[in-house]
Amino acid sequence: MLKGKHLIEPSDFTVNELEEIFTLADDIIQDPNKYLDACKGKLLATLFYEPSTRTRFSFEAAMLRLGGQVFGFSEASSSSVSKGESISDTIRVVGCYADIAVMRHPKEGAPKLASKYSDIPVINAGDGGHQHPTQTLTDLLTIRSYKKSFSNNVIGLCGDLKFGRTVHSLVKALSRYENIKFVFIAPPELKIPSYITEELTNHEFYQTSNLEEAIPELDILYMTRIQKERFFNEEEYLRLKGYYKLDHDKLNNAKDDMIILHPLPRVDEISPEIDNDKRAVYFNQAKYGMYVRMALILKLLGGDIIC
Amino acid sequence: MLKGKHLIEPSDFTVNELEEIFTLADDIIQDPNKYLDACKGKLLATLFYEPSTRTRFSFEAAMLRLGGQVFGFSEASSSSVSKGESISDTIRVVGCYADIAVMRHPKEGAPKLASKYSDIPVINAGDGGHQHPTQTLTDLLTIRSYKKSFSNNVIGLCGDLKFGRTVHSLVKALSRYENIKFVFIAPPELKIPSYITEELTNHEFYQTSNLEEAIPELDILYMTRIQKERFFNEEEYLRLKGYYKLDHDKLNNAKDDMIILHPLPRVDEISPEIDNDKRAVYFNQAKYGMYVRMALILKLLGGDIIC
Amino acid sequence: MLKGKHLIEPSDFTVNELEEIFTLADDIIQDPNKYLDACKGKLLATLFYEPSTRTRFSFEAAMLRLGGQVFGFSEASSSSVSKGESISDTIRVVGCYADIAVMRHPKEGAPKLASKYSDIPVINAGDGGHQHPTQTLTDLLTIRSYKKSFSNNVIGLCGDLKFGRTVHSLVKALSRYENIKFVFIAPPELKIPSYITEELTNHEFYQTSNLEEAIPELDILYMTRIQKERFFNEEEYLRLKGYYKLDHDKLNNAKDDMIILHPLPRVDEISPEIDNDKRAVYFNQAKYGMYVRMALILKLLGGDIIC
Structure with missing residues (x-):
């Protein structure tokens, strides 16, 4: 009730x-x-x-x-x-x-x-x-609508995994369902905190900084903004920004029915060139x-x- | 009409x-x-x-x-x-x-x-x-709802009676009804202006600076904020703030069916410890x-x- | 559709x-x-x-x-x-x-x-x-409601015709209808740009700086604000402001069924003394x-x- x-x-x-x-x-x-x-x-x-x-x-x-x-x-x-x-x-x-x-x-x-x-x-x-619990509810309903079930999915979370509260909250929420594999994709500066991964006792997961290598096995890719102010120097920021930018090239290696989520607003981390790809569901996610x-x-x- | x-x-x-x-x-x-x-x-x-x-x-x-x-x-x-x-x-x-x-x-x-x-x-x-006429209408409806009649009540008005427009307006509005006794409770610096009391030709009233002494006879207690900026020195303000703060102790001597009103927002003049006292009707007043x-x-x- | x-x-x-x-x-x-x-x-x-x-x-x-x-x-x-x-x-x-x-x-x-x-x-x-297309729709509906037809009208446009986008837009919109004569009333500093008049190939029009001389033949008078910041010196602004101010005197020479429009807000260009004249329809225009x-x-x- x-x-x-x-x-x-x-x-x-x-x-x-x-x-x-x-x-x-x-x-x-x-x-x-x-x-x-x-x-x-x-x-x-x-x-x-x-x-x-x-x-x-x-x-x-x-x-x-x-x-x-x-x-x-x-x-x-x-x-x-x-x-x-x-x-x-x-x-x-x-x-x-x-x-x-x-x-x-x-x-x-x-x-x-x-x-x-x-x-x-x-x-x-x-x-x-x-x-920000209603963002988590939004993410869950989107996944449930496209994938029919939370279980039996490999989900990649990419970008700022250190400070991104939507990522932390979504991981925690998904961990209540069975048989989900988490792939944490982030530069070393922005990797997922250990207090999050330590709670994943019943789930498979791994960490990587390489989006291109991780993408082929993903059923769900959750992108987040990488914010300039998190970096010590601008050069490093600019290098990483490009490295994680999702575009046609990177999508080529992804599954046909992978879905791309983003809490929005996006800045540079998703190229507008993929907006019309059927896997890009971030605007539907808003709905x-x-x-x-x-x-x-x-x-x-x-x-x-x-x- | x-x-x-x-x-x-x-x-x-x-x-x-x-x-x-x-x-x-x-x-x-x-x-x-x-x-x-x-x-x-x-x-x-x-x-x-x-x-x-x-x-x-x-x-x-x-x-x-x-x-x-x-x-x-x-x-x-x-x-x-x-x-x-x-x-x-x-x-x-x-x-x-x-x-x-x-x-x-x-x-x-x-x-x-x-x-x-x-x-x-x-x-x-x-x-x-x-x-601020709809505040006055609010105060009147609250009194009428709890006391059934405006007449035959002793109403205490406490706090900043000099600058408080809600007090002036309420006194004027109540003076149109019969048999109401007004008790003006304020420090000398903030006492009710004489142009208000001069119009109370058909009503009993008196002024005091002592809330504790006045409270036992009241049917209605209308509290208002005492604002720091009205005082010449901070010491005086702090002394008076405590002096007029309504709490369990002061309420002990009040009638069982006295009602406490406040136009809100309150700052310090009513202790949250009395919020659940049935006489505290200031949130209902908002309704x-x-x-x-x-x-x-x-x-x-x-x-x-x-x- | x-x-x-x-x-x-x-x-x-x-x-x-x-x-x-x-x-x-x-x-x-x-x-x-x-x-x-x-x-x-x-x-x-x-x-x-x-x-x-x-x-x-x-x-x-x-x-x-x-x-x-x-x-x-x-x-x-x-x-x-x-x-x-x-x-x-x-x-x-x-x-x-x-x-x-x-x-x-x-x-x-x-x-x-x-x-x-x-x-x-x-x-x-x-x-x-x-x-600002819905302002133009507003102007058109107002004219149509009072004059029944766009055609067969002499319309005077007065004030800042150089920068006033509502005037440019209205002239363009009206030029799609037949048999409308335009009278552009403005000081030399603020006269209508030639790229607007050059398109009026099928319509009669003339320019003047004299509102009083132009007013007798008008069916519609469209007033606009003259803004101080458009002038090089304040003296010139003050002189012109008075010169174009619509008042009882100027209205005396206007037709009985002329209508006065203004996109609002007005500042000084229409005297409040004519607000109750039946030709002053600028508040109805808002409706x-x-x-x-x-x-x-x-x-x-x-x-x-x-x-």
């Missing part, structure tokens, strides 16, 4: 609860018109203490497509924060107006704190470099992000329409 | 008109679902030349819960003001798009000026330190703020659904 | 397609209630990389009055742009969430670029000093702006309700 729950990190939900959400998302994708009034009379508050167009848009579109309504702020400057109000007071007041709230905050733990004082469900839409949020909101509000 | 009227200051409405609004608010609270489409097809413009999350949220939630829609801006920087347009032109253009408008403005009198040129009802959502705005909007638009 | 088309510049639509939009707008004006749910379940994204309250409001009100919903941003600072995302990626992601998008951008050509990558209709809401956008959105989405 998901009604009234908060979503602060992906592990707040059991595998069964996630399955409930994905099943509902499937049904929404099949027949979105059935859900046009599913949240009629319900209000979502979007509390973005830090701007994030993409994430905010996907939540707002999700609620609006359910027939619900939205109000909120898109940056802290236009909020009461300046008057010194605590997060716990803010969420209690917002709970007087809204039925469910989404919070993005630059400080780790802020959404968690809010949820403790909240009468309405709180969804974490990113707290600093910490958690799955909206559908999974529709299912999530509906579940937390206690609604459910599957005939 | 409230249809088409503006609300610039609380005295724009007669006691009977206020009663109309409160009666409608009662009915909305009883059965909000009856009002889900009450404002379908109607648009509210929120013109916030100065940010105010709480007030804006309560108006937007109110309109959305009536089935109406909302557009607007939340700070002047994203408005046409920069192009030098006059308030009178802005409201006439907004009147082409919207059915009703809410305006917050840093300058006293701006909403009044707008209302003179407007074809649609204009609600003042705060103009400088001047008026009454939404309901009273629902009733207000519906009345000004000429709608009315009470069977 | 307008369904799925983009609107980047006015000439993207044929005269017949424009007529389709105006006919639908007429019907909406006649009976707006018929369209209360015309866009139910549809989402408009408003992508304002540059603030523009008036234009954004008119689009949002249009969509909301059709029963559709709106999300977006009102200035670039709260968007993903800061993360270095390209316009082409942004529009593809927005296309996952929305059914139609409106874009204002400081750079010429940005909406055009977006439209090339977009799966959903893109409407240009102004790109730098370049195009036509909303109606024409309702018709436009509905057409691009493939909807159409005319019995």
Whole structure:
């Protein structure tokens, strides 16, 4: 029973609860018109203490497509924060107006704190470099939709594996399913932290810095941005940027049904020349992000329409 | 008949008109679902030349819960003001798009000026330190809901009584009802101005700086923030801050059915330790703020659904 | 068939397609209630990389009055742009969430670029000093509503004819209709560029700097702002500002059924003393702006309700 729950990190939900959400998302994708009034009379508050167009848009579109309504702020400057109000007071007041709230905050733990004082469900839409659980739900639904199952896949994760919270979160979430092999593809400076790999006791995995060598066996390739500011010198950054850039050449050696994911926005790590390749599903992934949020909101509000 | 009227200051409405609004608010609270489409097809413009999350949220939630829609801006920087347009032109253009408008403005009198040129009802959502009439309506509905009547109450107003516009406005509004005793609790630096007390010719009142002594006889305690910038020296501020802080100790001597109100946001003047005391109704007050705005909007638009 | 088309510049639509939009707008004006749910379940994204309250409001009100919903941003600072995302990626992601998008951008050509990558209709809401096609549609619908026909009119265009993009666009749009005489009224510093007049091969026109002499023969007078920053010295600016200011005196010599248009906001070029003259239709023009956008959105989405 998901009604009234908060979503602060992906592990707040059991595998069964996630399955409930994905099943509902499937049904929404099949027949979105059935859900046009599913949240009629319900209000979502979007509390973005830090701007994030993409994430905010996907939540707002999700609620609006359910027939619900939205109000909120898109940056802290236009909020009461300046008057010194605590997060716990803010969420209690917002709970007087809204039925469910989404919070993005630059400080780790802020959404968690809010949820403790909240009468309405709180969804974490990113707290600093910490958690971003609906991105993980998006990634999972995309994989599930294309691959039908989480199990029996080889997944390559490429780019900044050291700081990339979406990668850490996805690895942790996937490790709850059986028979997945992880390939961590990153330069030494940006390799996956050991506290992540140490938890992979029941899964095969290996690390490499060579995308071209790793690509042939992958069923899923999850690309992430390599950020300039992570490097000591620009030369090294420029060398690596090219080295990991996904293009036609590198794709030649990939499986026909491999899928390429990216949390977006991309900068240089995927060449636009492959955007029309059928394996490039990163824009569809954005669409799955909206559908999974529709299912999530509906579940937390206690609604459910599957005939 | 409230249809088409503006609300610039609380005295724009007669006691009977206020009663109309409160009666409608009662009915909305009883059965909000009856009002889900009450404002379908109607648009509210929120013109916030100065940010105010709480007030804006309560108006937007109110309109959305009536089935109406909302557009607007939340700070002047994203408005046409920069192009030098006059308030009178802005409201006439907004009147082409919207059915009703809410305006917050840093300058006293701006909403009044707008209302003179407007074809649609204009609600003042705060103009400088001047008026904030829907806060007063919120306070009144809260008192009426808990105490059933405005009359026959002793109300204590505590904190910054010199600059606090919500206090001035509430005192004036309550003075239209019979048999209310006012207790003004403030340090000498922040005592109530004489032009307020001079109008209380038909009401008992007294002034004190001692919250603990005053509290036992109160039916209603209205707390407000004491702002640091009002004091000449920090030492004095810190001493007084503690002196007026409402906590378990001070509440021990209060009546069992006293209610504690606060316009929010609070900073230090109410200890979170009393948040769960049943007398602490300041978060519910925020909810009454939404309901009273629902009733207000519906009345000004000429709608009315009470069977 | 307008369904799925983009609107980047006015000439993207044929005269017949424009007529389709105006006919639908007429019907909406006649009976707006018929369209209360015309866009139910549809989402408009408003992508304002540059603030523009008036234009954004008119689009949002249009969509909301059709029963559709709106999300977006009102200035670039709260968007993903800061993360270095390209316009082409942004529009593809927005296309996952929305059914139609409106874009204002400081750079010429940005909406055009977006439209090339977009799966959903893109409407240009102004790109730098370049195009602002829905202003032109607004001007045309206003003229058509008051004058019944575009042909057989003398139209005076007054003010900054050198830089004013709305004037250039309107002249080009009107030149597609027969028997219109253009009178260009401007100081020498701000006269209409020759590349505009050179295209008027089938129309009578003349240039003058004298508004008073020109006004008697006009059926339509289109006023625009004269901006201080266009002049070398302030003295010259102040002299001209008064010279072109429309007031009771100048109106005395105008036809009884002449109509005065202005894209707004106005600053000093129209005296408020004539606001109540029946020939002053510039505020109604703003209303036509909303109606024409309702018709436009509905057409691009493939909807159409005319019995």
